[in-house]
Amino acid sequence: MFDLIAFTIIRTFIAKDALRISLADRPPVTLSGPAPGPQASIHVHDRRTLWRLVMIPDLAFGEAYMDGRLTVPVDGLDSLVDTFLDPWRQYSYAYFHDPDESLDTEQVNKLARLAAKLDLKAGDNILDMGCGWGGLGMAMAACGRNTKVTGITLPRH
8 A cells, every 4th residue: 555655655756768677576567657758667676665755856866776776677777767868878068069059969968069079080099988879989980981880898788
């Protein structure tokens, strides 16, 4: 009963997309927002953590993740990240040249500006340490002619 109340409250925070929550001793529940989008998954290890997510979501999500009381299945990580990162999956700030442009457009402008500053030429080699999903490297390869990009990251994604 209390789990259903918690899930109902959490559902109100979902503006779009869907969140699949699995709790230790019950089947997973999918909570959908009013707008369609990708589905992210989390596993909540105990009811106390579930209720902390309801009561103080801004703080509880990060703390529960750091403490290992909330985990993101590896197969769900991509869809979770898609809900808050741009198509290049950049964590860094955009370069805002025009305040009327969208965040996605300005992220692309940032990558193009960086490529221009590097003055990439045919045959250049770029090493991107800590490349994450490789968005920067893919953008640099797209901007440079025959540019070779090597990315190194810890996660398999």
